[in-house]
Amino acid sequence: MAEETKRAAAAGSRSRVRTMKSKDKDAPKRPHSAYMFYANENRSKIREANPGLKSPEIGKQLATEWQRLSPAEQRPYEEKAAKDKERYETQMAAYKKQG
Template sequence: MPRAAKEKTAVAKKEKKIKDPNAPKKPLGAYMWFCKDVRESVKKENPGLSVTEIGKRLGELWKEVSEEDKKKYLKQAEEDKERYNKESAAYNKEKNKEKEKAAEEEGENDDDDDDE
């Protein structure tokens, strides 16, 4: 039995969440630290590679890295994670203070309406 053409249905797109520019940047993983270290040398050694091919080459190199050398990048990733956790805690604390202040101000404004 032949398949009928699928009807096109409107799919609701999610609204993109606006990022706060003051929010702390997410921590990088060990592989990403490795890529930051090695990417330029891979580009110089292979000037004709596309971005995709460079990514593949970086993946191959990562697989070849010894466990001893990976420890360096794992340590960087752990330190970056700690940095993120500290910054995130401070950021969220400040954000909560702002929300409480806004709620208090709104509460004060609501009381004014009852006098009419």
């Protein structure tokens, strides 16, 4: 364990310090994916059906359910994602014209 800490300290001395770029609060929010629309819509249903599940477990269950959906069942969420992407692109174009 002590050897791992020495290696980490040695590696840290050679690495560069990265500074985080500040976010612009006026920039448009990024678009959601089809999965995120599905997850937001179905999270409460899973939470009600399984009150003892913690957030990571709910996320895993949502992911497995999403993978089991047929392409026809995923289509409404993909359409929502496409509309959201269009919204983002139009807002981003207007935002870049401002800036």
